[in-house]
Amino acid sequence: MAKTLLITGASSGIGAATARAAVASGWNVALMARSADKLEALEKELGAAALTIQGDATDLSAQEAAVARTVDRFGALDAAFANAGRGLDTPGTETGDPDEWRALVDLNVMGVLYTARAALPELRKTRGHLVLTGSAAGRRHIKGSIYGATKWFVHGYAGNMSEEMREWGGRCTLISPGMVDTPFFDEPKPDKLKPEDVADAVVYALSQNHRAELREIHIMPTD
Ligand SMILES: NC(=O)c1ccc[n+]([C@@H]2O[C@H](COP(=O)([O-])OP(=O)(O)OC[C@H]3O[C@@H](n4cnc5c(N)ncnc54)[C@H](OP(=O)(O)O)[C@@H]3O)[C@@H](O)[C@H]2O)c1
Structure with missing residues:
Protein backbone atom coordinates (compact mmCIF):
# COMPACT_ATOMS: atom_id res chain seq x y z
CA MET A 1 0.00 0.00 0.00
CA ALA A 2 1.22 3.51 -0.78
CA LYS A 3 2.71 5.42 2.13
CA THR A 4 1.48 8.86 3.10
CA LEU A 5 3.41 12.10 3.60
CA LEU A 6 1.97 15.32 5.05
CA ILE A 7 3.78 18.46 3.85
CA THR A 8 3.44 21.93 5.35
CA GLY A 9 4.25 24.81 3.02
CA ALA A 10 3.18 22.64 0.10
CA SER A 11 1.78 25.43 -2.08
CA THR A 18 8.54 17.54 -2.76
CA ALA A 19 4.88 16.72 -3.30
CA ARG A 20 5.59 16.08 -7.00
CA ALA A 21 8.67 13.98 -6.27
CA ALA A 22 6.93 11.97 -3.56
CA VAL A 23 3.93 11.17 -5.76
CA ALA A 24 6.31 10.16 -8.58
CA SER A 25 7.86 7.72 -6.06
CA GLY A 26 4.52 6.22 -5.15
CA TRP A 27 3.56 8.21 -2.07
CA ASN A 28 0.25 9.80 -1.19
CA VAL A 29 0.62 13.42 -0.17
CA ALA A 30 -1.43 15.74 2.04
CA LEU A 31 -0.74 19.33 1.03
CA MET A 32 -1.02 21.99 3.73
CA ALA A 33 -0.61 25.75 3.28
CA ARG A 34 -2.79 28.87 3.42
CA SER A 35 -3.26 29.34 -0.37
CA ALA A 36 -6.13 27.04 -1.29
CA ASP A 37 -5.99 28.01 -4.98
CA LYS A 38 -2.38 26.89 -5.37
CA LEU A 39 -2.96 23.69 -3.41
CA GLU A 40 -6.02 22.84 -5.47
CA ALA A 50 -2.98 14.25 -3.32
CA LEU A 51 -5.24 15.94 -0.78
CA THR A 52 -5.55 19.71 -0.28
CA ILE A 53 -5.72 20.91 3.31
CA GLN A 54 -5.92 24.66 3.62
CA GLY A 55 -4.59 25.79 6.97
CA ASP A 56 -2.20 27.98 8.88
CA ALA A 57 0.82 26.19 10.33
CA THR A 58 0.97 28.66 13.22
CA ASP A 59 -2.34 27.23 14.49
CA LEU A 60 -1.95 23.98 16.44
CA SER A 61 -5.59 23.02 15.99
CA ALA A 62 -5.25 23.47 12.21
CA GLN A 63 -2.23 21.16 12.22
CA GLU A 64 -4.07 18.57 14.32
CA ALA A 65 -7.01 18.77 11.92
CA ALA A 66 -4.62 18.31 8.97
CA VAL A 67 -3.23 15.12 10.48
CA ALA A 68 -6.73 13.84 11.22
CA ARG A 69 -7.91 14.54 7.66
CA THR A 70 -4.81 12.89 6.22
CA VAL A 71 -5.33 9.71 8.22
CA ASP A 72 -9.03 9.74 7.44
CA ARG A 73 -8.35 9.94 3.71
CA PHE A 74 -5.28 7.72 3.33
CA GLY A 75 -5.52 5.41 6.37
CA ALA A 76 -2.22 6.22 8.10
CA LEU A 77 0.55 8.79 8.37
CA ASP A 78 4.03 7.53 7.50
CA ALA A 79 5.91 10.82 7.32
CA ALA A 80 5.46 14.50 8.09
CA PHE A 81 7.53 17.25 6.48
CA ALA A 82 7.61 20.44 8.59
CA ASN A 83 8.66 22.73 5.78
CA ALA A 84 6.57 25.92 6.02
CA GLY A 85 8.83 28.84 6.79
CA ARG A 86 9.34 32.51 6.13
CA GLY A 87 11.99 35.19 6.24
CA LEU A 88 12.01 38.81 7.41
CA ASP A 89 11.39 41.94 5.35
CA THR A 90 13.45 44.06 7.72
CA PRO A 91 16.66 42.50 9.02
CA GLY A 92 18.62 43.41 12.13
CA THR A 93 18.06 43.55 15.85
CA GLU A 94 18.23 47.34 16.08
CA THR A 95 16.41 48.03 12.83
CA GLY A 96 13.95 45.13 12.68
CA ASP A 97 10.28 45.02 13.63
CA PRO A 98 9.49 43.01 16.80
CA ASP A 99 6.01 42.19 15.45
CA GLU A 100 7.65 40.66 12.40
CA TRP A 101 9.99 38.66 14.69
CA ARG A 102 6.92 37.30 16.46
CA ALA A 103 5.40 36.14 13.16
CA LEU A 104 8.74 34.59 12.18
CA VAL A 105 9.04 32.65 15.44
CA ASP A 106 5.37 31.63 15.28
CA LEU A 107 5.98 29.93 11.94
CA ASN A 108 9.64 28.86 11.87
CA VAL A 109 9.76 27.66 15.49
CA MET A 110 6.22 27.12 16.80
CA GLY A 111 4.93 25.88 13.43
CA VAL A 112 7.60 23.18 13.35
CA LEU A 113 6.79 22.14 16.92
CA TYR A 114 3.08 22.03 16.07
CA THR A 115 3.70 19.76 13.08
CA ALA A 136 22.57 26.46 5.63
CA ALA A 137 21.74 29.49 7.78
CA GLY A 138 21.13 27.10 10.68
CA ARG A 139 24.65 25.64 10.47
CA ARG A 140 26.84 28.72 10.46
CA HIS A 141 26.75 32.17 11.95
CA ILE A 142 25.53 34.92 9.64
CA LYS A 143 26.02 38.49 10.77
CA GLY A 144 22.97 39.51 12.81
CA SER A 145 20.59 37.00 11.20
CA ILE A 146 17.41 36.47 13.20
CA TYR A 147 15.99 34.23 10.46
CA GLY A 148 19.15 32.13 10.72
CA ALA A 149 18.66 31.86 14.48
CA THR A 150 15.20 30.31 13.96
CA LYS A 151 16.88 27.70 11.76
CA TRP A 152 19.47 27.01 14.49
CA PHE A 153 16.45 26.05 16.59
CA VAL A 154 15.29 23.65 13.87
CA HIS A 155 18.75 22.07 13.66
CA GLY A 156 18.94 21.54 17.42
CA TYR A 157 15.42 20.19 17.59
CA ALA A 158 15.97 17.76 14.70
CA GLY A 159 18.88 16.07 16.46
CA ASN A 160 16.95 15.92 19.70
CA MET A 161 13.98 14.35 17.91
CA SER A 162 16.24 11.74 16.31
CA GLU A 163 17.30 10.73 19.81
CA GLU A 164 13.70 10.60 21.02
CA MET A 165 12.13 8.90 18.01
CA ARG A 166 14.75 6.13 17.80
CA GLU A 167 13.35 4.78 21.07
CA TRP A 168 10.26 3.58 19.20
CA GLY A 169 11.75 3.00 15.77
CA GLY A 170 10.99 6.43 14.33
CA ARG A 171 13.37 8.55 12.32
CA CYS A 172 14.02 12.26 11.95
CA THR A 173 15.82 13.91 9.05
CA LEU A 174 17.00 17.49 8.80
CA ILE A 175 17.24 18.97 5.31
CA SER A 176 19.56 21.98 5.22
CA PRO A 177 19.73 23.67 1.83
CA GLY A 178 21.75 26.65 0.81
CA MET A 179 20.04 29.16 -1.47
CA VAL A 180 17.13 27.70 -3.48
CA ASP A 181 15.39 29.47 -6.36
CA THR A 182 11.87 29.76 -4.89
CA PRO A 183 9.31 32.51 -4.18
CA PHE A 184 11.02 32.82 -0.78
CA PHE A 185 13.03 35.50 -2.62
CA ASP A 186 11.56 38.43 -4.55
CA GLU A 187 14.15 38.02 -7.30
CA PRO A 188 14.88 34.81 -9.28
CA LYS A 189 18.06 32.95 -8.29
CA PRO A 190 18.79 31.10 -11.54
CA ASP A 191 22.29 29.99 -10.54
CA LYS A 192 21.29 28.50 -7.20
CA LEU A 193 19.58 25.22 -6.24
CA LYS A 194 16.20 24.35 -7.71
CA PRO A 195 13.42 23.18 -5.41
CA GLU A 196 13.56 19.82 -7.21
CA ASP A 197 17.10 19.31 -5.86
CA VAL A 198 15.82 19.56 -2.32
CA ILE A 219 22.86 20.64 0.04
CA MET A 220 24.72 23.62 -1.35
CA PRO A 221 24.62 25.11 -4.84
CA THR A 222 27.88 24.66 -6.69
CA ASP A 223 27.72 28.32 -7.71
N1 LIG B 1 14.68 29.26 -0.64
C1 LIG B 1 15.81 29.10 0.05
O1 LIG B 1 16.90 29.55 -0.33
C2 LIG B 1 15.77 28.29 1.32
C3 LIG B 1 16.99 27.83 1.84
C4 LIG B 1 17.00 27.10 3.01
C5 LIG B 1 15.81 26.84 3.65
N2 LIG B 1 14.63 27.31 3.15
C6 LIG B 1 13.40 26.99 3.86
O2 LIG B 1 12.62 26.18 3.03
C7 LIG B 1 11.26 26.23 3.45
C8 LIG B 1 10.36 26.42 2.25
O3 LIG B 1 10.69 27.66 1.65
P1 LIG B 1 10.72 27.88 0.07
O4 LIG B 1 12.07 28.34 -0.27
O5 LIG B 1 10.14 26.72 -0.62
O6 LIG B 1 9.80 29.18 -0.01
P2 LIG B 1 8.32 29.44 -0.54
O7 LIG B 1 8.20 29.04 -1.97
O8 LIG B 1 8.04 30.86 -0.14
O9 LIG B 1 7.43 28.44 0.31
C9 LIG B 1 7.00 28.73 1.62
C10 LIG B 1 5.78 27.87 1.87
O10 LIG B 1 5.37 28.06 3.24
C11 LIG B 1 3.97 28.31 3.22
N3 LIG B 1 3.58 29.10 4.37
C12 LIG B 1 3.98 30.35 4.71
N4 LIG B 1 3.37 30.73 5.84
C13 LIG B 1 2.57 29.70 6.21
C14 LIG B 1 1.68 29.49 7.28
N5 LIG B 1 1.49 30.42 8.22
N6 LIG B 1 1.02 28.31 7.35
C15 LIG B 1 1.18 27.36 6.40
N7 LIG B 1 2.02 27.49 5.37
C16 LIG B 1 2.70 28.66 5.28
C17 LIG B 1 3.72 29.03 1.91
O11 LIG B 1 2.38 28.87 1.49
P3 LIG B 1 1.16 29.89 1.76
O12 LIG B 1 1.68 31.27 1.58
O13 LIG B 1 0.17 29.42 0.75
O14 LIG B 1 0.70 29.59 3.16
C18 LIG B 1 4.62 28.23 0.98
O15 LIG B 1 3.96 27.04 0.56
C19 LIG B 1 11.21 27.34 4.49
O16 LIG B 1 11.23 26.75 5.78
C20 LIG B 1 12.49 28.11 4.25
O17 LIG B 1 12.93 28.78 5.42
C21 LIG B 1 14.59 28.02 1.98
Whole structure:
Protein backbone atom coordinates (compact mmCIF):
# COMPACT_ATOMS: atom_id res chain seq x y z
CA MET A 1 0.00 0.00 0.00
CA ALA A 2 1.22 3.51 -0.78
CA LYS A 3 2.71 5.42 2.13
CA THR A 4 1.48 8.86 3.10
CA LEU A 5 3.41 12.10 3.60
CA LEU A 6 1.97 15.32 5.05
CA ILE A 7 3.78 18.46 3.85
CA THR A 8 3.44 21.93 5.35
CA GLY A 9 4.25 24.81 3.02
CA ALA A 10 3.18 22.64 0.10
CA SER A 11 1.78 25.43 -2.08
CA SER A 12 5.10 26.54 -3.58
CA GLY A 13 8.86 26.11 -3.70
CA ILE A 14 10.41 23.18 -1.86
CA GLY A 15 7.10 21.87 -0.49
CA ALA A 16 5.36 21.74 -3.87
CA ALA A 17 8.41 20.14 -5.53
CA THR A 18 8.54 17.54 -2.76
CA ALA A 19 4.88 16.72 -3.30
CA ARG A 20 5.59 16.08 -7.00
CA ALA A 21 8.67 13.98 -6.27
CA ALA A 22 6.93 11.97 -3.56
CA VAL A 23 3.93 11.17 -5.76
CA ALA A 24 6.31 10.16 -8.58
CA SER A 25 7.86 7.72 -6.06
CA GLY A 26 4.52 6.22 -5.15
CA TRP A 27 3.56 8.21 -2.07
CA ASN A 28 0.25 9.80 -1.19
CA VAL A 29 0.62 13.42 -0.17
CA ALA A 30 -1.43 15.74 2.04
CA LEU A 31 -0.74 19.33 1.03
CA MET A 32 -1.02 21.99 3.73
CA ALA A 33 -0.61 25.75 3.28
CA ARG A 34 -2.79 28.87 3.42
CA SER A 35 -3.26 29.34 -0.37
CA ALA A 36 -6.13 27.04 -1.29
CA ASP A 37 -5.99 28.01 -4.98
CA LYS A 38 -2.38 26.89 -5.37
CA LEU A 39 -2.96 23.69 -3.41
CA GLU A 40 -6.02 22.84 -5.47
CA ALA A 41 -4.07 23.34 -8.71
CA LEU A 42 -1.35 21.02 -7.39
CA GLU A 43 -3.92 18.47 -6.27
CA LYS A 44 -5.45 18.56 -9.74
CA GLU A 45 -2.01 17.98 -11.27
CA LEU A 46 -1.20 15.08 -8.93
CA GLY A 47 -4.59 13.37 -8.96
CA ALA A 48 -5.98 10.97 -6.39
CA ALA A 49 -2.66 10.65 -4.57
CA ALA A 50 -2.98 14.25 -3.32
CA LEU A 51 -5.24 15.94 -0.78
CA THR A 52 -5.55 19.71 -0.28
CA ILE A 53 -5.72 20.91 3.31
CA GLN A 54 -5.92 24.66 3.62
CA GLY A 55 -4.59 25.79 6.97
CA ASP A 56 -2.20 27.98 8.88
CA ALA A 57 0.82 26.19 10.33
CA THR A 58 0.97 28.66 13.22
CA ASP A 59 -2.34 27.23 14.49
CA LEU A 60 -1.95 23.98 16.44
CA SER A 61 -5.59 23.02 15.99
CA ALA A 62 -5.25 23.47 12.21
CA GLN A 63 -2.23 21.16 12.22
CA GLU A 64 -4.07 18.57 14.32
CA ALA A 65 -7.01 18.77 11.92
CA ALA A 66 -4.62 18.31 8.97
CA VAL A 67 -3.23 15.12 10.48
CA ALA A 68 -6.73 13.84 11.22
CA ARG A 69 -7.91 14.54 7.66
CA THR A 70 -4.81 12.89 6.22
CA VAL A 71 -5.33 9.71 8.22
CA ASP A 72 -9.03 9.74 7.44
CA ARG A 73 -8.35 9.94 3.71
CA PHE A 74 -5.28 7.72 3.33
CA GLY A 75 -5.52 5.41 6.37
CA ALA A 76 -2.22 6.22 8.10
CA LEU A 77 0.55 8.79 8.37
CA ASP A 78 4.03 7.53 7.50
CA ALA A 79 5.91 10.82 7.32
CA ALA A 80 5.46 14.50 8.09
CA PHE A 81 7.53 17.25 6.48
CA ALA A 82 7.61 20.44 8.59
CA ASN A 83 8.66 22.73 5.78
CA ALA A 84 6.57 25.92 6.02
CA GLY A 85 8.83 28.84 6.79
CA ARG A 86 9.34 32.51 6.13
CA GLY A 87 11.99 35.19 6.24
CA LEU A 88 12.01 38.81 7.41
CA ASP A 89 11.39 41.94 5.35
CA THR A 90 13.45 44.06 7.72
CA PRO A 91 16.66 42.50 9.02
CA GLY A 92 18.62 43.41 12.13
CA THR A 93 18.06 43.55 15.85
CA GLU A 94 18.23 47.34 16.08
CA THR A 95 16.41 48.03 12.83
CA GLY A 96 13.95 45.13 12.68
CA ASP A 97 10.28 45.02 13.63
CA PRO A 98 9.49 43.01 16.80
CA ASP A 99 6.01 42.19 15.45
CA GLU A 100 7.65 40.66 12.40
CA TRP A 101 9.99 38.66 14.69
CA ARG A 102 6.92 37.30 16.46
CA ALA A 103 5.40 36.14 13.16
CA LEU A 104 8.74 34.59 12.18
CA VAL A 105 9.04 32.65 15.44
CA ASP A 106 5.37 31.63 15.28
CA LEU A 107 5.98 29.93 11.94
CA ASN A 108 9.64 28.86 11.87
CA VAL A 109 9.76 27.66 15.49
CA MET A 110 6.22 27.12 16.80
CA GLY A 111 4.93 25.88 13.43
CA VAL A 112 7.60 23.18 13.35
CA LEU A 113 6.79 22.14 16.92
CA TYR A 114 3.08 22.03 16.07
CA THR A 115 3.70 19.76 13.08
CA ALA A 116 5.69 17.42 15.28
CA ARG A 117 3.14 17.57 18.10
CA ALA A 118 0.24 16.82 15.76
CA ALA A 119 2.02 14.11 13.77
CA LEU A 120 3.89 12.13 16.42
CA PRO A 121 0.93 10.11 17.75
CA GLU A 122 0.28 8.84 14.21
CA LEU A 123 3.99 8.42 13.37
CA ARG A 124 4.41 6.19 16.44
CA LYS A 125 1.83 3.82 14.94
CA THR A 126 3.77 3.51 11.66
CA ARG A 127 7.31 3.84 13.11
CA GLY A 128 7.29 6.83 10.84
CA HIS A 129 9.53 9.66 9.75
CA LEU A 130 9.69 13.35 10.63
CA VAL A 131 11.51 15.62 8.16
CA LEU A 132 12.34 19.22 9.01
CA THR A 133 13.52 22.01 6.71
CA GLY A 134 16.48 23.72 8.27
CA SER A 135 18.94 25.79 6.29
CA ALA A 136 22.57 26.46 5.63
CA ALA A 137 21.74 29.49 7.78
CA GLY A 138 21.13 27.10 10.68
CA ARG A 139 24.65 25.64 10.47
CA ARG A 140 26.84 28.72 10.46
CA HIS A 141 26.75 32.17 11.95
CA ILE A 142 25.53 34.92 9.64
CA LYS A 143 26.02 38.49 10.77
CA GLY A 144 22.97 39.51 12.81
CA SER A 145 20.59 37.00 11.20
CA ILE A 146 17.41 36.47 13.20
CA TYR A 147 15.99 34.23 10.46
CA GLY A 148 19.15 32.13 10.72
CA ALA A 149 18.66 31.86 14.48
CA THR A 150 15.20 30.31 13.96
CA LYS A 151 16.88 27.70 11.76
CA TRP A 152 19.47 27.01 14.49
CA PHE A 153 16.45 26.05 16.59
CA VAL A 154 15.29 23.65 13.87
CA HIS A 155 18.75 22.07 13.66
CA GLY A 156 18.94 21.54 17.42
CA TYR A 157 15.42 20.19 17.59
CA ALA A 158 15.97 17.76 14.70
CA GLY A 159 18.88 16.07 16.46
CA ASN A 160 16.95 15.92 19.70
CA MET A 161 13.98 14.35 17.91
CA SER A 162 16.24 11.74 16.31
CA GLU A 163 17.30 10.73 19.81
CA GLU A 164 13.70 10.60 21.02
CA MET A 165 12.13 8.90 18.01
CA ARG A 166 14.75 6.13 17.80
CA GLU A 167 13.35 4.78 21.07
CA TRP A 168 10.26 3.58 19.20
CA GLY A 169 11.75 3.00 15.77
CA GLY A 170 10.99 6.43 14.33
CA ARG A 171 13.37 8.55 12.32
CA CYS A 172 14.02 12.26 11.95
CA THR A 173 15.82 13.91 9.05
CA LEU A 174 17.00 17.49 8.80
CA ILE A 175 17.24 18.97 5.31
CA SER A 176 19.56 21.98 5.22
CA PRO A 177 19.73 23.67 1.83
CA GLY A 178 21.75 26.65 0.81
CA MET A 179 20.04 29.16 -1.47
CA VAL A 180 17.13 27.70 -3.48
CA ASP A 181 15.39 29.47 -6.36
CA THR A 182 11.87 29.76 -4.89
CA PRO A 183 9.31 32.51 -4.18
CA PHE A 184 11.02 32.82 -0.78
CA PHE A 185 13.03 35.50 -2.62
CA ASP A 186 11.56 38.43 -4.55
CA GLU A 187 14.15 38.02 -7.30
CA PRO A 188 14.88 34.81 -9.28
CA LYS A 189 18.06 32.95 -8.29
CA PRO A 190 18.79 31.10 -11.54
CA ASP A 191 22.29 29.99 -10.54
CA LYS A 192 21.29 28.50 -7.20
CA LEU A 193 19.58 25.22 -6.24
CA LYS A 194 16.20 24.35 -7.71
CA PRO A 195 13.42 23.18 -5.41
CA GLU A 196 13.56 19.82 -7.21
CA ASP A 197 17.10 19.31 -5.86
CA VAL A 198 15.82 19.56 -2.32
CA ALA A 199 12.74 17.47 -3.07
CA ASP A 200 14.94 14.64 -4.38
CA ALA A 201 16.88 14.70 -1.10
CA VAL A 202 13.67 14.43 0.94
CA VAL A 203 12.46 11.45 -1.09
CA TYR A 204 15.92 9.85 -0.82
CA ALA A 205 15.80 10.13 2.97
CA LEU A 206 12.26 8.75 3.10
CA SER A 207 13.11 5.80 0.88
CA GLN A 208 16.05 4.47 2.89
CA ASN A 209 15.80 1.07 4.52
CA HIS A 210 14.25 1.44 7.96
CA ARG A 211 17.54 0.55 9.60
CA ALA A 212 19.14 3.70 8.16
CA GLU A 213 18.27 7.15 9.46
CA LEU A 214 19.71 9.99 7.42
CA ARG A 215 20.01 12.57 10.16
CA GLU A 216 20.99 15.51 7.98
CA ILE A 217 21.20 16.21 4.28
CA HIS A 218 23.07 19.44 3.64
CA ILE A 219 22.86 20.64 0.04
CA MET A 220 24.72 23.62 -1.35
CA PRO A 221 24.62 25.11 -4.84
CA THR A 222 27.88 24.66 -6.69
CA ASP A 223 27.72 28.32 -7.71
N1 LIG B 1 14.68 29.26 -0.64
C1 LIG B 1 15.81 29.10 0.05
O1 LIG B 1 16.90 29.55 -0.33
C2 LIG B 1 15.77 28.29 1.32
C3 LIG B 1 16.99 27.83 1.84
C4 LIG B 1 17.00 27.10 3.01
C5 LIG B 1 15.81 26.84 3.65
N2 LIG B 1 14.63 27.31 3.15
C6 LIG B 1 13.40 26.99 3.86
O2 LIG B 1 12.62 26.18 3.03
C7 LIG B 1 11.26 26.23 3.45
C8 LIG B 1 10.36 26.42 2.25
O3 LIG B 1 10.69 27.66 1.65
P1 LIG B 1 10.72 27.88 0.07
O4 LIG B 1 12.07 28.34 -0.27
O5 LIG B 1 10.14 26.72 -0.62
O6 LIG B 1 9.80 29.18 -0.01
P2 LIG B 1 8.32 29.44 -0.54
O7 LIG B 1 8.20 29.04 -1.97
O8 LIG B 1 8.04 30.86 -0.14
O9 LIG B 1 7.43 28.44 0.31
C9 LIG B 1 7.00 28.73 1.62
C10 LIG B 1 5.78 27.87 1.87
O10 LIG B 1 5.37 28.06 3.24
C11 LIG B 1 3.97 28.31 3.22
N3 LIG B 1 3.58 29.10 4.37
C12 LIG B 1 3.98 30.35 4.71
N4 LIG B 1 3.37 30.73 5.84
C13 LIG B 1 2.57 29.70 6.21
C14 LIG B 1 1.68 29.49 7.28
N5 LIG B 1 1.49 30.42 8.22
N6 LIG B 1 1.02 28.31 7.35
C15 LIG B 1 1.18 27.36 6.40
N7 LIG B 1 2.02 27.49 5.37
C16 LIG B 1 2.70 28.66 5.28
C17 LIG B 1 3.72 29.03 1.91
O11 LIG B 1 2.38 28.87 1.49
P3 LIG B 1 1.16 29.89 1.76
O12 LIG B 1 1.68 31.27 1.58
O13 LIG B 1 0.17 29.42 0.75
O14 LIG B 1 0.70 29.59 3.16
C18 LIG B 1 4.62 28.23 0.98
O15 LIG B 1 3.96 27.04 0.56
C19 LIG B 1 11.21 27.34 4.49
O16 LIG B 1 11.23 26.75 5.78
C20 LIG B 1 12.49 28.11 4.25
O17 LIG B 1 12.93 28.78 5.42
C21 LIG B 1 14.59 28.02 1.98
